[in-house]
Amino acid sequence: MRDPEDDRQALDLLIRGFQVSRTIRLVADLGIADRIAPDGAAPVAALANVCNVRPQQLMRVMRVLASFDVFLIDADGTIAHTPRSLLLRSDAPGSLHHAARFWTRPGSWRAWEALDAALHGANPHQVAWGTSRFAYLRDHPQEARIFDAFMAAFPDDRHAAVAACYDFSSARMIVDVGGGNGETLRRILARYPQAQGIVFDREDVVAAITDDARAEGRITTHGGSFLDTVPGGGDLYILCRVLHDWPDDQAVNILSACRAAMDMNARLLVVEGLLDPDPSRGEQLEYLLDMQMMAMFGTARERTFVEFNELLGAAGFAPATVIATPSSVSILEATPRA
Ligand SMILES: C[S@@+](CC[C@H](N)C(=O)[O-])C[C@H]1O[C@@H](n2cnc3c(N)ncnc32)[C@H](O)[C@@H]1O
Numbered sequence: 001m002r003d004p005e006d007d008r009q010a011l012d013l014l015i016r017g018f019q020v021s022r023t024i025r026l027v028a029d030l031g032i033a034d035r036i037a038p039d040g041a042a043p044v045a046a047l048a049n050v051c052n053v054r055p056q057q058l059m060r061v062m063r064v065l066a067s068f069d070v071f072l073i074d075a076d077g078t079i080a081h082t083p084r085s086l087l088l089r090s091d092a093p094g095s096l097h098h099a100a101r102f103w104t105r106p107g108s109w110r111a112w113e114a115l116d117a118a119l120h121g122a123n124p125h126q127v128a129w130g131t132s133r134f135a136y137l138r139d140h141p142q143e144a145r146i147f148d149a150f151m152a153a154f155p156d157d158r159h160a161a162v163a164a165c166y167d168f169s170s171a172r173m174i175v176d177v178g179g180g181n182g183e184t185l186r187r188i189l190a191r192y193p194q195a196q197g198i199v200f201d202r203e204d205v206v207a208a209i210t211d212d213a214r215a216e217g218r219i220t221t222h223g224g225s226f227l228d229t230v231p232g233g234g235d236l237y238i239l240c241r242v243l244h245d246w247p248d249d250q251a252v253n254i255l256s257a258c259r260a261a262m263d264m265n266a267r268l269l270v271v272e273g274l275l276d277p278d279p280s281r282g283e284q285l286e287y288l289l290d291m292q293m294m295a296m297f298g299t300a301r302e303r304t305f306v307e308f309n310e311l312l313g314a315a316g317f318a319p320a321t322v323i324a325t326p327s328s329v330s331i332l333e334a335t336p337r338a
Contacts, residue, residue, distance in 0.1 A: 006288035008073035021069060021104050022060075023061055024088075032071075033081070033088035038137075041080040044073070061120070082193055092269075095153060105143050111295045123298030129148035133296045136203050145208060146325040151241075152183035156285075161327035162271055163187035168236070170299050171195045177226050177258060178242035182209055189215045198222050200231055218318065226254045230261040237262060241329070247299040248311060255315030262336055268317065270332040275302040283328060308332055 030051045036042045040055070044062060048055035049144040059077055071085040090097040102108070111125035111133075118124050125133050138314070152159070168174070168188050172195060178187050179199035189195055196218045199206055203223035211308075214220070220230050227250065237258050243251045258268055275290065276282030290302040303311075306331040309319050312334050318333035 014105070018104070020064075023064055024070065024100045024235065025104045026061055027065065027071075028088055028097055031090075032079075033085055034090055035184055036079060036081060036085075037091065038081060038086060044077040044079055047079065083209065094155060094157060096155055098146070098150040098153045099155055101146055105146060107133070107140065107143055108292070108296070109280055115291075116294050118294045118298055121298070122245070124295045125297065134202065134332060138202065141204070141208075143314065144204065147210060148205065148208065150180040151180045154241075156273075156328040157326045158234060158329040159183045159187045160327070162238075162240065162269070162331060163191050164270065165323055165325040166331055166333075168192045171208045171236040173198070173234045174233055174236045174238065175261070176238045176240065177222070177230055178239060181219075182213055183218050184238060184240050186215055188336060189218050191199035196220075198223065198231055198234065198244060200226065226257050228257065230257045232261045235266050237268045238271065239268065243270060243308070243311065244272055244293055244302050245297055245300050247297070247301075251311050252314045255311060255317065257314045259336060264336050264338070268334045268336065270308060270312070270320065270328050272332070273328050274305045274308070274322070274330050277304055286328060305330075305332075311338075 005316050029216040030053065032047060032051070035047055035050060044059045048058045051058070061070055062073055064077055065071050065085075069082050069084050070088070072080045072082050074080075087094065087096045088100060091094060107125075112170045114124040114128040116124075117127040120250055123132075123133075125136070129136050130319070131139070137147055160186055163182055169193065171194060173186060174195055174196060174197040176182070176186060176218060177200050177203055179185060182197075182199040185197040186200060189197060197215075199209065200222045202225070205225045206221035209221055209280045225243075239254065239258065243254065255268075262268065273289065275285075276284055279287060293300045293302060305322060312318075312332070314321055316335045316337050317334040320334040323331040323333060325331060
């Protein structure tokens with residue numbers, strides 16, 4: 001029989017989840033996991049010294065995390081890794097280092113504080129900061145680069161999944177619209193030597209893409225707004241985790257800008273999580289992402305397959321076919337409607 005005390009404790013931990021999340025960010029910002037070799041150990045005093053923080057306070061931080069099986073701490077205050085803390089190393093496959101640094105950063109954190117506003121039709125981020133999410137990132141470059149790194153290393157590993165699950169062998173010029181720091185294109189071009197690519201994103205985002213991230217010149221960048229126009233000349237266009245940032249009318253504008261740039265033989269890949277309307281079947285992380293969209297953008301949201309097809313239809317595309325991936329995203333392949 002289910003013990004009501006277990007439920008009470010489980011709910012209490014959920015209620016206090018922000019305390020855990022904020023504490024994990026603290027050690028991720030200090031790079032503690034990278035400072036302990038995967039099979040090594042380090043005294044907390046030495047870690048505090050190298051991080052230039054107080055040992056007693058760091059000890060308290062490490063202790064609470066150890067109670068969640070993130071790091072191991074012995075009676076002398078020596079810290080070693082657990083399978084969970086290893087995932088905070090920046091070199092771990094599927095690393096959560098960038099995720100840990102991102103979720104409770106001020107831009108996102110303060111918008112969540114204003115979440116109630118969404119229930120009355122307002123945009124919590126706008127209420128909290130007096131500006132839109134992307135304008136905030138433009139004005140806070142340090143936080144914007146942490147966002148870009150988080151996108152490139154998002155725990156859903158969507159970039160690798162897209163490169164592995166779609167056949168790009170006939171693509172010559174791929175335009176990644178809202179392509180962030182170019183991780184999707186880098187993954188695709190590494191597998192398909194015939195292809196070249198354009199990362200199209202906001203001016204400040206593409207300006208931060210370094211030369212060595214351009215696949216030896218096969219990736220070029222183009223700054224601008226997909227609400228106005230999208231570069232022509234591609235035979236394949238990608239919108240990866242872009243539409244979920246926008247309400248329906250602006251999502252249709254973005255798709256229409258892609259449609260206007262495409263000739264009849266070009267294809268569009270919309271890469272998104274497909275929300276299951278039934279939470280007993282769906283993924284908790286997708287519903288949490290839906291809440292993140294609510295906090296950052298108000299009416300922007302995760303969508304079902306049917307809802308994506310409605311947007312595509314409104315922008316002049318034929319109904320999409322779906323290609324599932326082992327990641328939480330699916331690929332919706334759409335062609336212009338004749
Ligand atoms: C959720 S991120 C996804 C990034 C990338 N596609 C990926 O999957 O990692 C959304 C991207 O849209 C870009 N973006 C937002 N507004 C834009 C605009 N008006 N024009 C072009 N890109 C924009 C952001 O800078 C960001 O890189």
